[in-house]
Amino acid sequence: MRKIVIGSRRSNLAMTQTEWVIEQLKKHTKDYEFEVKKIVTKGDKILDVTLSKVGGKGLFVKEIEQAMFDHEIDMAVHSMKDMPSQLPEGLEIACVPEREDHRDAFISNDHVQLDDLKEGAVVGTSSLRRGAQILAYRPDLKIHWIRGNIETRLRKLKEENFDAIILAAAGLKRMGWSTELITQYLEPEVSLPAVGQGALAIECRESDDDLKELLSNINDEYTATTVSAERKFLSMLEGSCSVPIAAYAIREGDQITLTGLVSSSDGKTVLKTQSTSNDPIQAGEEVANELIKQGAKDLVEEAKKELGEQ
Numbered sequence: 001m002r003k004i005v006i007g008s009r010r011s012n013l014a015m016t017q018t019e020w021v022i023e024q025l026k027k028h029t030k031d032y033e034f035e036v037k038k039i040v041t042k043g044d045k046i047l048d049v050t051l052s053k054v055g056g057k058g059l060f061v062k063e064i065e066q067a068m069f070d071h072e073i074d075m076a077v078h079s080m081k082d083m084p085s086q087l088p089e090g091l092e093i094a095c096v097p098e099r100e101d102h103r104d105a106f107i108s109n110d111h112v113q114l115d116d117l118k119e120g121a122v123v124g125t126s127s128l129r130r131g132a133q134i135l136a137y138r139p140d141l142k143i144h145w146i147r148g149n150i151e152t153r154l155r156k157l158k159e160e161n162f163d164a165i166i167l168a169a170a171g172l173k174r175m176g177w178s179t180e181l182i183t184q185y186l187e188p189e190v191s192l193p194a195v196g197q198g199a200l201a202i203e204c205r206e207s208d209d210d211l212k213e214l215l216s217n218i219n220d221e222y223t224a225t226t227v228s229a230e231r232k233f234l235s236m237l238e239g240s241c242s243v244p245i246a247a248y249a250i251r252e253g254d255q256i257t258l259t260g261l262v263s264s265s266d267g268k269t270v271l272k273t274q275s276t277s278n279d280p281i282q283a284g285e286e287v288a289n290e291l292i293k294q295g296a297k298d299l300v301e302e303a304k305k306e307l308g309e310q
């Protein structure tokens, strides 16, 4: 009997996601045992600055990937949206289970709806993407940065000077938190989600054929296809963790429709477009190329310059 060692970040969300994957895998096999090994990543240690300033996405996965190369662990369960678009040689996303809710969740004190927040109200988020889209929708609001895990942010909403915060609905649902906590779901028309939001990425060594076969049992075709369109879009806008970027794809029949967005942090310039194709990669390329034509790379360059100056 082979033992599969799974690396996980230590946060409650990461552990819950890892335990969920183990439960799913156990439905398909009795030939494996599973062990979870907690790994602290740089992203878990740096909590006082916005992610874009400390190096963006790779932060939550690097140490975990190293442990895979070192055979200390065999696989890892990540939030898809924390995954860089390029994986290191030798590792792969072996499966993508069914996506949880893709939407952002708006949570306010006293359950005041976004449209009803008083002028100048303060919304807490650590995401450039959420901040920019909220400002595009309600330019009068103030965005204040808030970091920490889900529990910390909910506590800060009550204890600090925030009128509302925005979190991924998926995280709250996975953790089994009451959805009554959520004042309002923000549909993609208001807040287009992060690439891969609500989906998981299960990563392992490319050479581990037995494990890959086991993992294929919990792959969800629909999620894998739509997320691949979103990630192709992301990969074509390099350096984009310094700029608000969002994408969400759906599939109807064999047609994939991808919506992509790149904007300035203040929400004043928003580039957004949509493309439909039966090939997710083509949809990703078309949306990226159209936004590049509209000036997306200039927005990325401007944002990088601003970050450098701070």
Ligand SMILES: NCc1[nH]cc(CCC(=O)O)c1CC(=O)O
Pocket (backbone or CB within 6 Å): 079, 080, 081, 082, 166, 167, 168, 170, 171, 196, 197, 198, 199, 200
């Ligand atoms: N960046 C942190 C992170 N990574 C994944 C989730 C939530 C779950 C998901 O989107 O899959 C969160 C928290 C949040 O954005 O509120």
